[in-house]
Amino acid sequence: MMAVRFANFSAPRPASVTRRVGRQPPTKSYPRVAKGRRSQASNLPTMLAFTFPGQGSQRPGMGRPWVGHDSWELVEEASEVVGRDLGRLLVDADADELRDTRNAQLATFVVSLMVLDAIQRLGVDASMCAGHSLGEYTALTATGALGYADGVSLVTERAAAMHDAGSANPGTMAAVLGLDDDQVGVACNLADAEVWVANYNAPGQVVIAGSVDGVASAGQHAKELGARRIMSLPVAGAFHTGFMTSARQRLRDAIENADLRDIDVPVISNVDALPHTQASDWNALLSAQLSSPVRWKHSLHTMTELGATRFAELGPGGVLSGMTKRTIEGARTISVASPDDLDPFLEWVSGTISLDTHPVEGEHLFAIERLVVSPAAGIFTPIDLAPGTPIEVGAVIGHVGDHEVRSAFAGVIEGFIAIDTERVKPRQPIAWLRTH
Template sequence: MICFTYPGQGSQKAGMGSAWVDHPSWELVAEASEAAGRDVAQLLLEADDDELRHTRNSQLATFVVSMISLDAVTRVGIETAGHAGHSLGEYSALVAAGVVDFHDGVRLVSERGEAMQVAAEEQDGTMAAVMGLDDDLVEQACEQADGDVWVANYNAPGQVVIAGAPAMVEAAGAIAKELGAKRVMALPVGGAFHTPFMASAKDRLQKAIGKTEFRVPDHPVYANVDAAAQTGAQAWADLLNTQLTSPVRWRQSVHNMCDDGFTTFVELGPGAVLTGTVKRTAKDCKSLKVNAPADIDAVLEELAGPPVAAGGPLEGEALFTTERLVVSPAAGIFQPTEDNLLGTGVPAGQLLGHVGETEVRTPWAGMIMGFLAVEGERVTASQPIAWLRTS
């Protein structure tokens, strides 16, 4: 089975939206800008690394790139059987699973970023990655430091992040080295996230969460707080609020997903941090990423794999690299061309019809196998119009 994963803060980089500008999924940027009341395109195209380090900027920018990547892979028919996000990425997972709608997701991420930025400015804090030490020994190092320092992220075997007051993080790091850590690396962040230092952010975010409607997910979403698969809607208000001051149990989540039958993880969004953690945690699983349009065909080829056994594909793996969906570029009434293209070979760029005044053209060459919209049907943006076989 395939699981989509979504990165958190720290994966952002300057210009990370540039590869997507000419892709149909870029239309989400305008929607995000409207929902956030900010120029999201500026963040994705023009903001430098220093600007993106600010929590209020990095979280919104990372979330939107994840949503663009998600939209892009669904346009070509890649399906998932589960979702999981790291910290901020949990919000991406909830939108992807239909628990929260896109506009509410933008609003929550914006509020979360602002709240955490303010909390970080009120309470001086930092974070550090401890490498090559077991979880229990990292916890022991924090306890022996005897101050405001805690485990913030369980990322992978031998990769744990601690956070708290700068002096205490330094002290815990020194103890961790004495206990056998191979390396302690300071992280370039402006706060002690997922610790009690975020308590004021928790209070502020709770108000925004209280105004949000949560729905049942289309597939399980694995929660950061307890690493458990959530299949309902009711728990998410408390889980999101608790997440701010609790450690992210990512390694435990990956183990649970593997136990539940997931064999392929596709990271959607900037960077490849989660791809790396999955490779360290679940070495027998396939770990892929999509953070630019060029990644999509490579992922399709990887997901196709060997011929499907007689029992048929597993859920989330009903995909062949020779099949493509052509989706509507806009909302409106679909009007096909007068030519009967069904069953005929067409070149890339072939006009299939119009949605209102907007042309619908296939990005791929191949044979038109069927139309999924009929003449006069009102369609939405990104709704499948036709499918074709490319070879």
């Protein structure tokens, strides 16, 4: 891999995510520790990165465990900024209501920052941050580049602009599994239509977006080039493509009115996969992000080259943790989404436990799509399960050598990605489920 190129960023040094969400950190970087608690991260021999999920990670009731927690105050503050009851959205909204871009983005943003706030109250620091698509705004708010109110306002405007752009210029998205990045690009070119790569998520997982016909054509070409599965995503827009161009000026105006600030803790940009600390960088980067592919796989490699070996995903879903494990060999990951996850997180940070070897693993692909992944390397033998078969958490769907392949999710089998007698690698996707 080529050495990381730094964008307005010198050699990494220990730094801390700002103590309270959206507060501007002082010029001098020093560990910020909650009163009465010693920082659990300060003694780590390796660097910790915080990652923040994007749209598609939301789920009904994701705010319910936080009701009554001190960090719930962020929901009340955000509700005042936008003039609506976000508590109801986080507690009572169903999957269809949350799927609306205008609800999904704001809900995911607020929940992720509630998680961050709770972790900061425990005195845990990170050395760098990154977020997937929407999550980039969460990362900027987490590090103090954006104040909390500005972050809420920008996310609200971004979601509305993307929704309106999608309505004016309808499109769709699909995940291409089992094909390398270059070949997915070839498939888009062969389609000879309005379709492009939108997300470089992880090895063997690339998202394409564009017109309905263009995505269908590129998907067919991808299959001919060897893709294992093309999975349509339930979205009403071709995000991170030229279909979002009409939203860029609207968002650019909102960004110019926000108070962006220089920071100590670098945020890795989706657009160039480079670390940035200067406020002046983000006007162009956030605007470009709407119609540029998310280089998430490349961002993970950048964080690794900067020294990160532990990756904590803060917010709903667990999508990014799965991508990290598939992209970075030996990466230690954890997903924190509720107050019940805080004690295991502290133990994981201090090194007293490892959560990386859970016997039943899987990956979230989007809001209702789930992947069952291989627990080991070996020859895969499936159990005869027809598409449409409902399964429960822990159900055995096949074997890899002597290892049982169990589902980490309840849902309905949509199909197998690996074929009978195929030699698979650890964490290779085996089957595809829908949860609703």
